[in-house]
Amino acid sequence: MREARVTAERGSILLGVSVPRSVLETRIDALVPRRSTPVVVYDGGEEGETLAARAARRLTELGYTDVRTLDGGLRAWADAGHKVHLGGTHVVGQSFGEFVEDVHGTPHVTVAELRAAQARGEDVVILDSRPTEEFVVHSLPGGTSIPGAELVYRADEVVSSPDTLVVVNCAGRTRSILGAQTLINAGLPNRVVALAGGTQSWILEGHTLEHGTVSAAPPPSPAALDRARARARGVAERFGVRAIDGATLRQFREERERRSLYLLDVRTPEEFTAGHLPGSRSAPSWEVAPWIFRFAGTHHARIVLLDDPDLVRATVTASWLEQLGWGEVFVTSIAEAGGERATGPDVPTVLGLTDVPSTDPLALRDALASATPPVVVDLAPSPDYGAGHIPGAVFAIRARLADSAADLPGAGAITLTSPDGVLARLAVRDLTAATDRPVTALAGGTAAWVDAGLALATGEERLLHPADDAVPHGWRETDPERQKEGFRRYLAWELGLVAELRQDDTVPFRRFR
Template sequence: MRRITPAALKAAIRDGRELAILDAREEGEFGSGHLFWASPLPLSRLPLIARALVPNPRARIVVTDDGRGLAERAAAELEAMGFADVSVLEGGTPAWERAGYVLFSGVNVPSKAFGEWVEHHYGTESIDALELKALIDRGERLLILDSRPFEEFTRMSIPGGINVPGGELAYRIAALAPDPETLVVVNCAGRTRSILGAESLRRFGIPNRVVALRNGTMGWELAGLACARGATARYREGTPPELEQALARAEALRRRHGVGLINRDTLAAWQQDGTRTLYLLDVRDPREYEAGHLPGSRSAPGGQLVQATDSWIAVRNARIVLIDDTGVRARMTAQWLAQMGHRDIHVLEGGLEGPLESGPWQPEVALPEVETLPLRSVKAALEAGAGRVVDLARSIAFRESHIPGALWGVRTRLDALAGRLPDQGLVAVTSPDGNRLAALAVEELEELTAARVGVLEGGVAAWAAAGLPLAADRTNPPDEACIDTYLRPYDRNTGVEEAMHAYLSWEIDLVKEIARDGDAGFG
């Protein structure tokens, strides 16, 4: 197995060639300290997401971990999948730090750091929670726009806010704020999407005063104010009537930041070019994507793509092509990615012309043949005390909803459940991705029990649809066991206020840390 020293990897980061740095730890472990341009590729989910993160099997890949041997296991799996240029960072992150290089805590670090850079570079105006509350109480003309996905918005939001995810803001703003005297306030949970959303509207050139809500919903709660729960106010769907003006403004930003325009012929040629990595990303709302999208494209809603770029794009210096229906959202997203340092980025003209596919994006993976256990059989086994459900959902999703008595686990770490599995009867495995992850875990569970192991027919969704009860327990799994996700402050069961303060300070300090690291390349 090939290895690369920290010094050689540092040089590779700077040589301008394609490079993917993949960290084989679970997201929660990854968040404890990693390389700036590393993307998390958890060993437990590697077969499902590797080809999406690194579409070209010829791409240069370096796999890292914290020295526990996970990188070697991941590298072997990648090579078995056909990736031809895979190395392991010698000594992992401890060796990187000993060499004098910077490790970053947290997740989505390039995007978070970029948000802080944008605020400093453009002088993005912001107001704090108490200032906003005073404006609301005085009845001032203002519009509060929450730039997060709807699922986050409805969980907790600023009272009176409207959900407009970041990639939709410039596209929808004319209809939302027709009065130029209306103050526009953009918020998220913390800082990044507030800053980028507000600056998108400022760069877009609307006549309104636009400000970011400093520290978002966290700042609101730290100021002693109560967030709303269950809000549903959202932008009006469909093509805005002000499309011509919006496209002209977005086109000006595309030109200013050197984003390319390509046609379908060029895209077809690039798709046949095995020497380069190509990302084909549809930046519309996921529901629009599912209704009809270009074959081979992946759903990457524009606001989230900028906020969590490393979740979609692992290969630095790759070709990136963005798609939407009218060109506005693709241009707005592309100009931010260009400023983030992605130099070979383009918008596809007429991106949705021609035959389209429908349905959600699915990973390209060959799943093993496993038994499907009928829902009624699993229910009967559970009632008789002769069965167990193993749920591989994200830990925070498991807390919110799971089959009563189910065990939560992480694939590749299932030996932790060995003493809690029955020796006979049924073990039904489920995962919310259509049981793909569950299918990969069946063989691993069969090594731990003599019980009959299979995937649960229809998963938890089918269980709920059948009217069967679900359980919720915010403490199961406990915070310290949630290695699969980097817990946000409000996901924690203790020390929430302290975690909020620490998180906000961490975001602000990222500007200093990227200066020390020297490889961000923003601008």
């Protein structure tokens, strides 16, 4: 239940799912859809009424019927001799990438080796396994974006010769390793390697990245799709991927109040928006593996991956989930599921959202210019707050806001805001119980303020709480040397994760021949 930076710096349980109390109501329905699921919440083990106890009480209010706190929290876990993992909010994801390299011996090349091959004029294709949105921010010169299981689906549209050296990269190591091993497992005839250290190593070697480039592989042609299907069949056989029919899916849905069920659509978000199975979530293949904990909080649940009839992306994604050992995985097509289709983007359900007193942006603007202005409290993620906030706003972390009510500046009204206003509306309830001052939410949040043509201020100033909600990393550093130092720390941490796993007897990962 702790904030991300606290979790990273003070440690976590490998199989725990990070759901900070600040955002609990916005995530828990999707992560734990069955209200009778046994839920154990934990924090660091502080004295007094703990963060976990408050979260447990809130979950009970939201309809969860089997909620417990871990006695003594993380401190008791460590005192009992169990492994505590440091360095990230979900260490299991990066650990899985390092496990894969260790088990499969995933080959790699260094930045120097890649550049030497390019200088010799060798036939080299660089495939970036990150989502296109990240690729556009920065990419390797000459790279092409093909994220996640799209690699098997689209690779033949970019790799025209079996003699081409295929180099898969990401920003660091995890998705480089999984991307390269994905193509190797699928039987691509080429030599396939991961770029050691990804774009971070590229910068550490003194080279320049491209910014704003849009270079994505097209959907597969009929011939390329046939080859992708054949490769997916081989993957399914090797890793025991199970396909189900519509009748079985209907049975699973009928049993979802007794056995947790996650319906995850692994196609692109654009395909999901155009038409999807009602009740499913948009979970692009590059997000599901290895980041399944962002979608399925319940261990050993049924996870059904939905795809087009070819099942290429679902099968490849399922092969990784089988190795990760998070749940019971199945694949099926949306066509096989039958029934009507819904359209539109994936909009997660927010629990506990009620009507609260609100203020519109223009009224807030006028009030701020009055003789008795309200104090504006911004509950945005700290990087978003730094990038742009209502002038004069105070940054705060929602889970600590009620305890800090007396520390808020001024003595008059308080207006809460957040990027879309949802978190602000939830927090009105918390703060109203802790202060006699009038509390309202900015209708539509900071986005509505911007839409009204009102200016934002930038910079990390007026912090009511330390910015513990975000894990520091090199990409946020503006000083080049500090950025490089951040990259070195991160890559060294990833390289040490296999040794960390050997100290933990809860590791769920499975080995396949």
